[in-house]
Amino acid sequence: MTKQAFKLFLAWCVSIVLAGCEGRVAETAPETVDDTSPPSTPGQDFQDVAIDETFFSRPSDEVSDSLGLYSFSAPETESSTIQHEAVFSSESGMILSLNTSDSNGAKPDISILVSTDTVYKVDHETNELKAINHFKNEICEIHPKELVVSSLSDSGTGTVETFSVRHAESVYVVTAVDEEDGSACENMDASRTYYELPLNYQFDASFTDPSLTDELLIVDEAQAKAKLVFGWIDNPDNAGEYILNYGYLGYSFALRKLEFFDQDRNSVWSQTRELASYPSIDANGFTSPFYLFDVRTLDNYQYLVQMNQDIFVVDASTEFFAKTQSDVGTILTDRIINIGSYAPYIAGGVEPGIYEVEAYHDDDDLVIIDEGKIFTYPFLQNQFTPDSVSHDYLVETNDGFIYQEQAHRRKKTFSQFDYQRCDEEDDACNAAHDVTASSWQFITDCDADLGCQLEQDVADLCETQEEHDVSQSGRNICSAEFFEHLGELNNTENDAQFVGYMQYLADSLNKYEVSIFEDSLLLSASMLEKDLIVRYFYKQSLSAPKSVREHVMFGAESDLYALEHFVENNNVYISALIPGAVRSNECYKNYLRVECDLGSQEGGGSDRCTGADLAEGTCFSSFTEFESTALFCTPNQVLTRVCADASLDSGSIRTEASDEDGKWVRMLDLSGDEADRQTVYLLTSSHQEALDEQVLDEGRLLTPTLYEIDDNDGSLGSELGVLNDVVETVIGGVLYQKASGAEPLFEGLLDVLSYDVSVSEEEGASGQELLSRHSKYAIVNTLSDDNSAVSVRQTPRLAETVFKRFDTAPKSTGSSE
Structure with missing residues (x-):
């Protein structure tokens, strides 16, 4: 069984809302429209903008939700500096990238941006920026319109029809209007209208200009x-x-x-x-x-x-x-x-x-x-x-994407202060972490005492047609029109089958990640004390012996943290942090370093760690350094259980050299014919240099080198460049194309979190805050300075922004009331 690695960059669709045009026919009541024509600022005429390669980022000097579209050119020689220029800024944070043709490969050819309830179009091919239309009502959402193009070819053994999915040259726009104060988009009861907005729309288009249209259609939400x-x-x-x-x-x-x-x-x-x-x-x-x-x-x-x-x-x-x-x-x-x-x-x-x-x-x-x-x-x-x-037949998916502005903020980064040791008297917590005990198991049968409930009450609100034919009663006939009736319409023989329960979810499990591998689940489990990777064979009976049903690959015999894994090409890639030296008399509270005042038996507030705080567990008096390692396991190593704790010291599954630290980089690969493929790279750096420069901290890499990886055995391939900064957490990236010769070429983008910075109230933050630094790098192919036919791969930094991460505290779980 091969794992489906279908990871579209099509994330959540951002939404927008526009006001309508008079005289349009709608299935729902149209919005109130302006009495005058939409304003023309910044002008209905095209404005020339310089666009080569593009990326999205926040303005570098702002901590806000605004987003900008930036353009840059790949450096022509190895010593050339890379420059980028702002093309457009959207304070709404709504930006949409479209692929409307196959002439530009996987790279978008059009960007749609929203600013002050005006929709703008940036044409990457013609280097033109234009305001398509301004709308009176609040913009909530914008959705791409997909288009399927069919073509026939001869495969040598017969005819093949290819369905290529692209974006149409129009978008769907959602607007909302509400009589109450506040955002109409946040009000479920606000009146919404859905428009199909052509990208060549102009409200006063001339009948003599066939390149423009003044038709702004109102459609219903379903369409x-x-x-x-x-x-x-x-x-x-x-x-x-x-x-x-x-x-x-x-x-x-x-x-x-x-x-x-x-x-x-x-x-x-x-x-x-x-x-x-x-x-x-x-x-x-x-x-x-x-x-x-x-x-x-x-x-x-x-x-x-x-x-x-x-x-x-x-x-x-x-x-x-x-x-x-x-x-x-x-x-x-x-x-x-x-x-x-x-x-x-x-x-x-x-x-x-x-x-x-x-x-x-x-x-x-x-x-x-x-x-x-x-x-x-x-x-x-x-x-x-x-x-x-x-x-x-062959179906080719669309490689365009909608920019997911929150991706780097949702990344749950590692902090040793999210872990806690079980109290000696907490029998349940200690049992949950006694992984080597013969009675320990991660997945169990459903047990109400463990918080698991399978039975669902089905309200007797109707009778099925078969029941009615027998009873001839006057009761309501069950119908899919009412979601409350689905329980009685349900055919239980077609239900998904229960195969196990994660018994530690409620009390001892902070978070988990899951992949399917060869009729089993690989679960990276972040427990209260440390991390585990468990392989669970879900096709085995719950009554089978534990050794048949599950196997702890990592964490039973070793202390590992920040365990993450993914499966690609049936190989298993694992990232982990290994604890090292402990720095004593170094105090932290709320993830921030504070003054140590351990002799005090009073509360230390937000800026001191006292003895009283330490006893209550609200601060820490030491800091553990971690080294980062990248593990690679072939399918056979997983099946034979070589991919396990016992192989950590032998080095058989560690990819970086013994004196280096490493992190995996997973990137969406749009450069070839396989639209679903993920390409894996490796970042490595010297462990000793990170120690000498005092930047190691919790597994940071110092000026790491980016390498290609042979996905047959995990060995290093070609060097792609050096990231001239610190890397703490890898977000990911996208590959648009790959260099095939000695020519200046932009290949892709890479996003990382560099490090955290503490910002005080005097610097503009509300109190003491921990902010993260997000860095964006380009992967480019350049020429040597003497212009010889030798390609030089580089990874110059394009942008660096500071932002406030979402809360990193452990999740709470439980049923809603």
């Missing part, structure tokens, strides 16, 4: 937020044969309507369907929506559909494409699971809300984790396989 799906349909030209087709599935909350559109976005069927609404919660970087409708792609045209707490897994061919309006009563009636309504990763407490289901999949298994309960579902069991197809 504006519809998700692209593929499925098989009958070939109208050849009975008994099938062809691959595509359509769009969307939901409108205001109209209570689930709707399916064909490839031309014409409605095929619509289903009246009600969803509950939730209070919007924004805490620690996680925002819960008012309601949730989402579609995720699995394999072989299978899709996961989430409608609030109800999760469906269906074959698009039979569930969407084969249905007509007369079949709407049978669509999405059988969910595989109903998940909890709380946020699993919000620090500082749990509030009711709805969030994206935590789901992972490989090529045939779907794994869902809900409040520590693990479920599996063999999603290919309902796959429709056509008997005969007209020809072969």
